[in-house]
Amino acid sequence: MESDDLIKAGDQVLLIDEKGKTWLVRVDVERKISTHRGELKLGGLIGLGFGSPVETHLGRKMWVLRPSIEDFIMKARRPTQIIYPKDLGFLVVRSGVRSGCRVAEAGTGSGVLTSLLAWIVQPEGHIYSYDVREEFIKVAQRNLEKAGLAGLVTFKVKSVVDGIDETGLDAVFLDFDAPWMAVENAYEALRGGGIISIITPTYNQAERTVSALADSFIDVETVEVFLRRILVRPGKTRPAARMIGYTALLTTARKILG
Ligand SMILES: C[S@@+](CC[C@H](N)C(=O)[O-])C[C@H]1O[C@@H](n2cnc3c(N)ncnc32)[C@H](O)[C@@H]1O
Structure with missing residues (x-):
């Protein structure tokens, strides 16, 4: 087993029980967590391999x-509306963001998109994350620190409608209520061919955004992503009865030079 596979003090670990309930915790020798399945001393995890089973004081099994x-992302503190994994996955593929990219986004909100982008662009890339509300930036900063990604992000208390300070960016993401007002600034900040991704909750916001993109971007596409869980059971596999009906519209486009 590689030494990286062994749990150390200070590591973030995910505990999961047999029903799939999870707890995200930092391993601290002094700490124990209390769950409905009993207590677990976190110091006892040190030196175990990831994937190992552990038992609570009531003898109930969990895995680390x-x-x-x-x-x-899903365990982060979320004071704002966030972008959900089904939408994040599509946006990341469509935006072409990869290791080493320089990317700007607004607004920071809870830092959910920020975390994913930082995770993708590491170790050499960088994220410039703008929000007009400092209190959200503080929450996002703590979420990024927890995930060990804070060093990859510069947070700015500034409206992207007033300007984006960086130039030559590979991608810009806009997730706030009036993204069309920042399209010109995003254009200036992007390199030729750079990709803009815009998240809008309503159809009329998407219409205004697509109009703003018309003259200076190409390959403009707006989609909605559906996700349906499937209950797989021998002889009676079928879709789950409940699903999230709607999250957001996702618009992407590429900067052209003339
Ligand atoms: C829906 S939240 C963003 C959620 C974020 N993308 C995430 O994944 O956690 C919208 C954020 O945009 C910020 N905002 C609103 N207008 C802005 C502007 N002109 N420039 C930058 N941020 C702005 C708000 O303060 C809010 O935090």
């Missing part, structure tokens, strides 16, 4: 896993 970026 390495948290994924989705675990950090």
